[in-house]
Amino acid sequence: MPDTDPQGPPSTGALRVLLAGGGTAGHVNPLLATAAALCDPALGGNAGTKVLVLGTAEGLESQLVPEAGYKLALVPRVPLPRRPSGDLIRLPQRLSRAISAATEAIEKVDAQVVVGFGGYVSTPAYIAARRAGVPVVIHEQNARPGLANRLGAGWAAAVGLTFASTRLKASRGVTEVTGLPLRPAIAALAEVRVSAEGAASARVDGAMALGLDPLRPILLVTGGSLGAQHLNEVLSASLGELPESLQILHLTGRGKDAPVRAALKAAIESGQAPESMAGRYHVLDYLNTMEQAYACADGVVCRSGAGTVAELTALGLPALYVPLPVGNGEQRLNAADCVGAGGGRLVADAQLAPADIISFTELVADPERHRAMAACAASTGVRDGAARLAALVRAAADPRSDTLQSSEEDS
Numbered sequence: 001m002p003d004t005d006p007q008g009p010p011s012t013g014a015l016r017v018l019l020a021g022g023g024t025a026g027h028v029n030p031l032l033a034t035a036a037a038l039c040d041p042a043l044g045g046n047a048g049t050k051v052l053v054l055g056t057a058e059g060l061e062s063q064l065v066p067e068a069g070y071k072l073a074l075v076p077r078v079p080l081p082r083r084p085s086g087d088l089i090r091l092p093q094r095l096s097r098a099i100s101a102a103t104e105a106i107e108k109v110d111a112q113v114v115v116g117f118g119g120y121v122s123t124p125a126y127i128a129a130r131r132a133g134v135p136v137v138i139h140e141q142n143a144r145p146g147l148a149n150r151l152g153a154g155w156a157a158a159v160g161l162t163f164a165s166t167r168l169k170a171s172r173g174v175t176e177v178t179g180l181p182l183r184p185a186i187a188a189l190a191e192v193r194v195s196a197e198g199a200a201s202a203r204v205d206g207a208m209a210l211g212l213d214p215l216r217p218i219l220l221v222t223g224g225s226l227g228a229q230h231l232n233e234v235l236s237a238s239l240g241e242l243p244e245s246l247q248i249l250h251l252t253g254r255g256k257d258a259p260v261r262a263a264l265k266a267a268i269e270s271g272q273a274p275e276s277m278a279g280r281y282h283v284l285d286y287l288n289t290m291e292q293a294y295a296c297a298d299g300v301v302c303r304s305g306a307g308t309v310a311e312l313t314a315l316g317l318p319a320l321y322v323p324l325p326v327g328n329g330e331q332r333l334n335a336a337d338c339v340g341a342g343g344g345r346l347v348a349d350a351q352l353a354p355a356d357i358i359s360f361t362e363l364v365a366d367p368e369r370h371r372a373m374a375a376c377a378a379s380t381g382v383r384d385g386a387a388r389l390a391a392l393v394r395a396a397a398d399p400r401s402d403t404l405q406s407s408e409e410d411s
Contacts, residue, residue, distance in 0.1 A: 013046055014046040014047075014048035014049045014050065015038060015046065015049045015050070015112055015113065015393070015394065015397050016049075016050045016109050016110050016111050016112050017035075017038060017049065017050065017051050017052070017109070017111060017112065017113055017114075017115060017393065017397070018052050018053075018054055018073075018105055018106055018109055018111040018113075018114045018115070018125065018129075019031050019034065019035055019051060019052070019053045019054065019115045019116075019117070020053075020054040020055075020102070020114060020115065020116045020117065020121045020122045020125035020126075021053075021054075021055070021061070021116060021117030021118065021119055021121055021122060022053075022055035022056055022059035022060065022061030022062075022065075022119065022120075022121050023056070023059040023060065023061070023119050023120065023121075024059070024060060025060055025064070026141070026305060026306065026307045027117050027118065027119055027141070028055075028059070028060050028061045028064045028065070029064075029181075029183050029307070030117060030139065030141060030180055030181040030182075030307075030385075030386075031053065031061075031115075031117050031181075032064065032065070032068050032070075033181035033182060033183060033184065033187070033385075033386040034115065034139070034181045034386050034389050034390055034393070035051045035053070035068070035070055036068075036184070036386065037181065037386035037387050037389070037390035038051065038390045038393060038394075039051065043386070043387040043390060044387065044390065044391060044394065045390060045394075050109055051070050051071075051109075052070070052071050052072075052073055052105055052108060052109040052111070053065045053070050053071065053072050053073070054072075054073050054074075054075055054101075054102060054105050054121055054125055055072055055073075055074065055075070055121055056074065056075060056076070056077045056120065056121060057074050058077055059077075059121075073101070073104070073105035073108065074101065075098050075101040075102055075105070075121055075124055075125075076094060076097050076098045076101060077120050077121075078091070078094045078095050078098045078120055078123065078124065095123070095124060095127075098123075098124035099124040099127050099128050099131075101124065102124040102125045102127070102128035102129075103128040103131070103132065105125075105128075106128055106129060106132050106134060107132075111129075111134050112134070112135075112397040113134065113135045113136070113137060113157075113393055113396050113397040114126070114128075114129035114134050114135070114136050114137070115136075115137045115138075115139070115389075115393055116136065116137070116138050116139070116148065116149070116152055117138075117139050117141070118138075118139075118140060118141070118142075118145075118146045118148050118149045119146065119148060120148070122138075122148040122149065122152065123147075123148040123151060123152075126138075126148065126151060126152035126155075126156075130155050135157040135396040135397065136152055136155065136156045136157060136396075137156065137157060137158045137159075137160070137389075137392055137393050137396045138152050138153060138156045138158070138159045138160065138168075138170070139159075139160045139161075139162075139178070139181070139389055140159065140160070140161055140162065140166055140168050141162045141180055141306040141307070141310075142162070142163075142166070142306045142330045142333075142334060143162075143163045143165060143166050143306070143330060143333035143334045143336060143337075144166075144328060144329070144330040144333050145166060145167070145168040149168060150168065153168055153169060153170055153171060154171050154172075155171070155172060156170045156171075156172075156173050157170070157172075157173040157174070157396040158170055158173045158174045158175070158176070158392045158393075158395065158396050159173065159174070159175045159176070160176055160177075160178035160388070160389045160392055161175065161176070161177045161178065162177075162178070162179055162180040162306055162310055162382075162385070163177070163306075163309075163333075163334065163336075163337050164177045164337055164380075165333070165336055165337050173396075174392070174395075176388070176392060177382070178382065178385050178388035178389045178392065179310060179314070179381070179382020179383075179384070179385030179388060180306065180307065180310035180311075180314075180382070180385045181385045181386035181389055182310065182311060182314060182383070182385055182386065183311075185289075185290075185291040186290075186291055186294070186311050186314070186315070187314075187383065187384075187386065188291075189202060189291045189294060189295055189315065190314045190315055190381075190383040191383060193295075193315060193316065194383075202295040202296075203295055203296045204296075205292070205295065206291070206292040206293065206294070206295030206296035207295075207296035209289070209292045210249060210282065210292055210293065210296065211282060212247055212249065212282065212296055213247060214296060216245055216246070216247050216280075217243075217245055217246050217247065217298045217299075217364055217365045217370075218246075218247045218248075218249060218296050218297050218298050219246055219247070219248045219249070219297070219298065219299055219300075219301065219361055219364055220249050220251070220293050220294070220297035220299070220300045220301070220302075221235055221248060221249070221250045221251065221300075221301045221302070222250075222251040222293075222300070222301075222302050223251070223252070223253050223302070223303060224253065224302075224303055224305070224308075228253065228303060228322070228324075229256065230322075230349055230352065231301065231322060231352070232250075232252055232253075232256060232259065232260050234352050234353065234354060234356075234357060235248075235250060235260070235301070235357060236259070236260055236263035236264070236267070237354045238354040238357040238358055238361075239263070239264065239267040239272060239273040239277060239281070240267060240272040240273050241354065241358045242273075242277075242357075242358065242361055243361055243362060243365040244274065244276070245365055246280065246361055246364070246365050247280045247281075247282070248280065248281045248282065249282045249284070249293055249297070250281065250282065250283050250284070251284050251285070251286065251287055251293070252283060252284070252285050253285060253286070254285050254286050255285060256285060257283050257284070257285040260283050261283050264277065264278070264281055264283065294311070294312075294315055294317065297317060298317075298318075298364045298365075298370055299317065299318045299319065299320070299360065299361070299363070299364035299370070299373075300312060300317055300318070300319040300320070301319070301320045301322065301357065301360065302319055302320075302321065302322070303321070303322060303323065303324050303331060304321040304322070304323045304324075304331040304332065304334045304335040304346070305324070305331060305334065306330075306334050309321070309334045309335050309338060310381070310382070310385070312338075312344075312377065312381075313338050313343065313377050313378065313380045313381030313382075314378075314381040314382060314383045314385075315378075315381070316374045316375065316377050316378030316381060317374065317377060318343060318344060318363070318364065318370065318373040318374055318376075318377050319335075319338070319343075319344040319345075319377070320344065320345050320346075320347065320356065320357070320360040321335040321338075321339065321344050321345065321346045321347075322346075322347055322348075322349050322352050323335065323346070323348065323349065324349070325348070325349040325350065332346065332348075337380045338376075338377055338380045338381075341376045341377070341379050341380050342372075342373060342376035343373060343374075343375075343376035343377025343378070343379065343380055344373075344377060345360060
């Protein structure tokens with residue numbers, strides 16, 4: 001049936017696609033959003049598209065993929081050692097088994113294109129696709145690309161990037177800033193917030209659901225599902241100097257709410273914080289409906305994982321980013337484009353102090369400064385990442401695609 005929606009892109013033929021990725025929700029959610037876009041006629045996809053997901057038995061994909069209604073093919077988990085170890089000696093045999101499993105998955109779905117999202121699963125998928133002559137499309141969500149995606153970019157038909165500053169390029173294909181394929185609830189909120197009326201309505205709904213006043217400024221503080229102990233401690237030390245008009249929604253992380261509640265009570269009883277703070281400071285250890293918090297927040301204090309930065313910029317939310325002080329420094333780089341555009345601030349975890357919190361909350365509570373910073377944040381965000389990446393996948397699967405041919409001629 002032809003696409004009759006004059007507002008949407010024309011629907012295309014059904015594809016056969018292998019999507020490779022997994023491990024954490026941060027990797028699985030963009031994969032699932034892309035799968036949904038490939039099957040959605042409103043986004044140029046086709047409901048008859050066959051999707052098979054390649055993942056491991058240990059990762060979250062083993063739960064989330066079947067729940068989303070897609071079939072999962074398993075591949076052995078093969079870490080790529082960064083230094084000499086026993087894993088390096090065993091790598092060839094392990095990788096060979098994983099490539100065989102990936103090859104079977106390609107043959108099972110008769111894939112026209114393989115789409116990888118990085119991580120352990122993607123390396124064997126890229127190699128198997130190359131041997132089978134199947135085009136590869138890569139999505140890199142972090143500002144600092146991982147080993148698997150750096151390898152696959154050498155022969156990929158297309159590479160999609162979350163951040164413009166990411167140093168990864170398809171050596172023989174097209175490279176495009178697609179943004180991150182957003183979770184459906186966040187993508188829907190981003191579209192609603194395009195209009196002032198939609199944003200205002202979503203703000204009221206979100207605030208009312210969380211027991212907040214939509215007419216007063218709201219600061220969201222979150223360290224992710226596990227929380228951030230240092231963020232919690234610095235917020236508690238800032239209680240006496242927060243703007244009197246400000247409401248705070250503090251998501252402490254599972255099992256980390258008791259010390260924050262105790263600090264709030266002590267600050268009020270000692271006179272360090274006004275009594276009104278008891279009604280303005282809302283503490284939760286975890287929230288399943290983050291879209292409600294985002295809908296009513298005026299600013300966010302948070303880590304700077306790729307998913308967090310992509311969601312906040314898509315929504316045009318100013319943020320004080322405090323990168324996780326571990327790993328290869330990728331969280332600092334993830335926030336660089338937004339911070340450089342004036343849409344956020346960045347403070348190292350070890351240097352975060354009450355003065356940073358207070359300065360940011362004063363900005364959040366100032367309507368004029370807040371509007372300017374929100375516009376800067378939105379200037380680096382992408383609301384339709386799933387649709388953009390799906391378009392790259394369709395182009396790679398079609399050897400007649402003008403998009404990829406013109407890119408190859410230009411490179």
